[in-house]
């Protein structure tokens with residue numbers, strides 16, 4: 452791309468345009484997952500809708516690959532590209548809260564931590580993910596799995612409206628009343644349909660929670676899984692808990708001699724009356740011998756960010772994802788062997804419960820693929836040293852191969868899919884896929900927004 456052509460874009464934007472000669476180019480091109488070491492022609496740090504419009508027009512007119520970056524967390528590194536233009540929304544992280552209307556307006560590049568910080572001040576929250584550095588942009592557009600799903604639904608279920616810069620460079624609002632087809636697609640269909648510069652969310656009262664991890668002996672895994680599954684079936688929606696296989700992290704609540712041992716765990720979150728927390732969480736603690744636990748009252752944002760230090764940016768990661776209808780004996784048996792050899796303290800496999808409020812929303816109401824699944828499974832290899840890449844990827848693949856035959860679903864959760872699974876997009880959406888491809892044809896007939904789990908426009 453000739454320098455004077457890029458200068459033309461720079462002259463039309465307020466946010467900085469960073470190109471290969473610039474001192475902060477290497478920092479600006481980096482995304483969270485170090486597997487994706489790409490060299491874009493330019494990174495536009497947009498500061499406004501006008502900047503985003505200029506970037507979109509420029510990419511379309513010059514036939515450039517266009518990467519859109521919210522929090523930069525996508526496992527396949529969709530927030531960067533080689534030779535193209537990156538529109539980086541990280542300077543659009545404002546959060547404005549109207550506590551009386553229980554609404555928040557959130558910039559397209561905000562992180563979960565930004566939203567939690569702003570809404571917690573009013574004792575309000577949205578359901579979001581388990582790591583606070585994740586972008587609200589990608590999280591919401593793909594669905595949004597986190598602690599509050601059973602009580603409040605997916606993140607995308609709390610979306611009221613979105614300001615979208617479309618592939619033609621226009622700005623539209625999508626909501627139930629305005630451009631409802633686009634609004635439907637934005638709630639689960641990923642970044643295919645335009646760049647969301649502002650999300651409007653409905654907030655719910657959540658301030659202090661009781662929760663945290665309970666780490667069990669690995670051998671107890673079958674009993675822990677059964678107790679957890681059965682307890683959640685009848686527990687109030689205010690209780691959430693996900694199950695995981697890990698190595699014990701080097702944290703003070705784990706005896707030092709156990710650091711690094713293979714274990715299993717439950718991470719709990721009770722948003723109901725604190726006086727009833729023990730009744731809700733206690734039966735989970737009794738599921739097996741406990742290595743260590745850190746369950747207690749805490750502000751909701753503290754739980755949301757408690758795993759951040761184990762998952763710093765700049766490491767290597769590789770993911771695979773599945774849904775499963777129920778955790779029956781075949782599913783448990785399939786998880787035990789690969790789960791028991793999680794390869795380091797950063798890596799692990801989780802089973803996240805859906806159900807509850809997730810199924811209050813009808814399967815056709817949003818584009819999110821599989822609401823009838825009881826659980827979403829995520830297998831994440833995460834490592835700081837590139838020499839470990841083959842070993843880590845093998846573990847994730849072997850794990851997935853062991854469990855997938857018992858899934859009952861072809862696809863998985865779009866936000867947990869890595870590059871290798873881009874071919875599963877149609878399966879991820881099932882019967883919603885055709886409608887998504889028609890909406891795509893209406894809003895992005897050129898497939899300008901193709902660096903995502905891509906849904907090509909219908910012919």
Ligand SMILES: Cc1cc2nc3c(=O)[nH]c(=O)nc-3n(C[C@H](O)[C@H](O)[C@H](O)COP(=O)(O)OP(=O)(O)OC[C@H]3O[C@@H](n4cnc5c(N)ncnc54)[C@H](O)[C@@H]3O)c2cc1C
Nearest residue numbers: 519521522523524525559580581586588589596642647903
């Ligand atoms: C450490 C870690 C923890 C995670 N935990 C969870 C979790 O608990 N629950 C969960 O559901 N997911 C989780 N995820 C997955 C996460 O939801 C996806 O990776 C999501 O895509 C990240 O969004 P992002 O904006 O940070 O990523 P980016 O890489 O910036 O973007 C991801 C995709 O969304 C598009 N996009 C982002 N913002 C916008 C926008 N404003 N407008 C249009 N398109 C946009 C991008 O173009 C790209 O295609 C986690 C990921 C990581 C790395």
